[in-house]
Amino acid sequence: xxxxxxxxxxxxxxxxxxxxxxxxxxxxxxxxxxxxxxxxxxxxxxxxxxxxxxxxxxxxxxxxxxxxxxxxxxxxxxxxxxxxxxxxxxxxxxxxxxxxxxxxxxxxxxxxxxxxxxxx
Amino acid sequence: xxxxxxxxxxxxxxxxxxxxxxxxxxxxxxxxxxxxxxxxxxxxxxxxxxxxxxxxxxxxxxxxxxxxxxxxxxxxxxxxxxxxxxxxxxxxxxxxxxxxxxxxxxxx
Numbered sequence: 001x002x003x004x005x006x007x008x009x010x011x012x013x014x015x016x017x018x019x020x021x022x023x024x025x026x027x028x029x030x031x032x033x034x035x036x037x038x039x040x041x042x043x044x045x046x047x048x049x050x051x052x053x054x055x056x057x058x059x060x061x062x063x064x065x066x067x068x069x070x071x072x073x074x075x076x077x078x079x080x081x082x083x084x085x086x087x088x089x090x091x092x093x094x095x096x097x098x099x100x101x102x103x104x105x106x107x108x109x110x111x112x113x114x115x116x117x118x119x120x
Numbered sequence: 121x122x123x124x125x126x127x128x129x130x131x132x133x134x135x136x137x138x139x140x141x142x143x144x145x146x147x148x149x150x151x152x153x154x155x156x157x158x159x160x161x162x163x164x165x166x167x168x169x170x171x172x173x174x175x176x177x178x179x180x181x182x183x184x185x186x187x188x189x190x191x192x193x194x195x196x197x198x199x200x201x202x203x204x205x206x207x208x209x210x211x212x213x214x215x216x217x218x219x220x221x222x223x224x225x226x227x228x
Binding site for chain 1: 121152153155157159164165166167170171172174176206208210212215216217218219220221222
């Protein structure tokens with residue numbers, strides 16, 4: 001069974017750094033793109049970017065480029081989303097998601113979400 | 121980037137009725153590069169339809185997808201109580217793989 005298990009909720013102050021994680025199981029981690037989706041409180045889904053774990057090829061949505069960093073650790077089948085300096089506007093739930101990019105492309109598995117709260 | 125506009129924003133219907141949700145793209149999307157997701161309150165989304173018209177595993181046949189080019193439709197033939205949720209379309213025609221803003225399907 002494919003599973004994506006995300007790290008727990010975080011409460012941070014503006015300017016702090018943060019890394020959240022997504023540990024996968026049930027499939028070969030290096031063979032599927034994995035990405036991150038933001039959902040701000042009461043709002044819709046925003047696609048942030050994806051990474052191919054085998055070679056760390058990464059594609060960001062332009063509005064998130066330079067604001068976050070997506071990475072992986074192949075040895076522990078885990079993907080990460082990282083901020084170097086959080087802003088209050090980063091408060092949201094973040095989902096990791098396994099992307100199928102072979103035709104027909106879609107997201108077939110999701111993590112449970114990580115709630116990030118940034119407040120002074 | 122391709123902008124997906126979903127309509128209506130909110131759809132109020134009763135169980136047993138038919139629901140028709142629209143997703144319009146700002147640019148033509150290659151055939152089959154559109155998916156639909158359902159999200160219930162407090163839960164992660166789940167895929168319903170991919171390739172514009174293929175149902176994902178375990179999705180009841182009351183859900184169907186259609187469309188091509190810039191206009192796509194999700195139809196729920198006969199609403200069940202568990203279908204009231206928010207629905208999103210997503211395109212894979214070009215990066216970034218954007219979502220529509222969602223349609224909330226609520227009980228009338």
